[in-house]
Amino acid sequence: MQQQLLVAGIDIGGTNVVLGLVNRQGKILWKSSFLTKQFDDFELLVAHASQEVSKALASIEHAQLIGCGIGAPNGNFYTGNIEYAPNLVWKGIVPVAEKFTKALDAKCLITNDANAAALGEMLYGAAKPYKDFIFVTLGTGLGSGLVINGELVYGHDGFAGELGHVIVEKDGRSCGCGRKGCLETYCSATGLVLTYQELKKTSDTLIDSKYVFQKAKEQEKEALTAFALTGETLGLALANAVAYTSPEAIFLFGGLAHAGDFLLKPTIESFEKNLHVIYRGKATIHLSHLNENDGAVLGAASLIWNDHSL
Amino acid sequence: MQQQLLVAGIDIGGTNVVLGLVNRQGKILWKSSFLTKQFDDFELLVAHASQEVSKALASIEHAQLIGCGIGAPNGNFYTGNIEYAPNLVWKGIVPVAEKFTKALDAKCLITNDANAAALGEMLYGAAKPYKDFIFVTLGTGLGSGLVINGELVYGHDGFAGELGHVIVEKDGRSCGCGRKGCLETYCSATGLVLTYQELKKTSDTLIDSKYVFQKAKEQEKEALTAFALTGETLGLALANAVAYTSPEAIFLFGGLAHAGDFLLKPTIESFEKNLHVIYRGKATIHLSHLNENDGAVLGAASLIWNDHSL
Secondary structure, three states: OOOEEEEEEEEEOOOEEEEEEEOOOOOEEEEEEEEHHHOOOHHHHHHHHHHHHHHHHHHOOOEEEEEEEEEOOOEOOOOOOEEOOOOOOOOOEEOHHHHHHHHHOOOEEEEOHHHHHHHHHHHHOOOOOOOOEEEEEEOOOEEEEEEEOOEEOOOOOOOOOOHHHOEOOOOOOEOOOOOEOEHHHOOOHHHHHHHHHHHHOOOOOOOOHHHHHHHHHOOOHHHHHHHHHHHHHHHHHHHHHHHHHOOOEEEEEOHHHHHOHHHHHHHHHHHHHHOOHHHOOOOEEEEOOOOOOOHHHHHHHHHHHOOOOO | OOOEEEEEEEEEOOOEEEEEEEOOOOOEEEEEEEEHHHOOOHHHHHHHHHHHHHHHHHHOOOEEEEEEEEEOOOEOOOOOOEEOOOOOOOOOEEOHHHHHHHHHOOOEEEEOHHHHHHHHHHHHOOOOOOOOEEEEEEOOOEEEEEEEOOEEOOOOOOOOOOHHHOEOOOOOOEOOOOOEOEHHHOOOHHHHHHHHHHHHOOOOOOOOHHHHHHHHHOOOHHHHHHHHHHHHHHHHHHHHHHHHHOOOEEEEEOHHHHHOHHHHHHHHHHHHHHOOHHHOOOOEEEEOOOOOOOHHHHHHHHHHHOOOOO
């Protein structure tokens, strides 16, 4: 009987760790999750996650683990570490790839969650036909991954593709990174809510992006305007991004991308309006084809399936 | 006697065409130039330039031409054409590489002038030790070239690296590209002069960037402020650029780069201030080591010397 080669995909988020087993065709054969905050000690998280993966492997006939891909905030492909992630409980430098390599006895690669999802889109999603694209996740923050000539760009230090931290407004909104006016303070679930609160002149902390979406569906003026302003800023930022790497496509992923035309229409309008004439008609904006629930695990696993040394 | 392999480097500018013969070590063995506007008909320009190159080759012992690299505004590496260059007399699409290949009977490659100079910096200048860098030319406009992992980024259409056309000011200054607020309307010789004129409340058309530089040397307040404002905008734009490709170095080339600390100091200050903490201490700004007069020819020739198929 032929062995079934599998990759473990692990997405480490501020709230949940999601893990799964993925075959080369991008099929998720097993998936599970647990709360990140259960494990103050990273060693214990590694032990727990590895045990879960091993148990799942044992339950799949002829399964063989060939590697483990990990997506995590501030995950560094070159060093294999999570480095100074502001939203995780483990501070400083966490040698993630090293610890998982030992625990699973398999090759482990790590990168940040947006980069991992960009690879997922390239291998298993809407970006399959493209060699040059930008992938943007619109969640609590704004993450991004750049693919040039079929290769994910890591930059010289492993931290390329931080489109969310391009400053778009001098002395603008305060950002978690300590600076002001970063794109993600405007174009993210958090940014949308802030814009809506400003328009409604309220600081009601119960308002979240789902609420704004609901209000937009009810045609509330301020909610529609909040989406329009978010799209206007995003469209300009994406038009500017094209002037760097001249991609053929831009993919939008994450919670906010599901707001459909409320966000997409003003984003595309602003994008087209602000795009330099030499790029017009060449670069287009699309919604991701990755399933919102599976994208993170699929993306993480893609790190291994995309590894040219395999 | 061993043959001396040479490359013709041709820089086609709005004012001058500069051409030279360059060996693999980046030594320019012959150089010449003529006025671009003499040739309304591009065919005649090709004939003249090729004749000049051939004459020069004949005068160098054992010389053998292995190719011709061309730098030109809107030069497209993939197609070999100059495409819709606003500042050149030939309109629409000009099949430059094809015509020079025929005339010189040698391989011809073309790219835009800033990309060519970026390659020149990598092969023969200060960027030799770097695999990830951004090259910026501060001339009449602002051109740029991105190098990632030792490769110049062309993007999917050949037009990547147009940092000068990132919009930095909504509804800002009118740009030659038809939009408003592009970086090059602030950070270029033209932009510096405009800023100075605004500060002096004058529209005196005799003022050029050399005049502003002279006034800055005389410690005139408005001239110093004009440089400070230019540097502030440039530093922020470069800090934002780092968030895309995470380069190890940024090189400044061109007329304005020679203003020394008047520009460099505020640029670096603003760059450091606006840089995301994860990049601090990793990416640094340098002046180009390319000779201002030779950079264009050397850069153009680098297209061939850098060609991996040779």
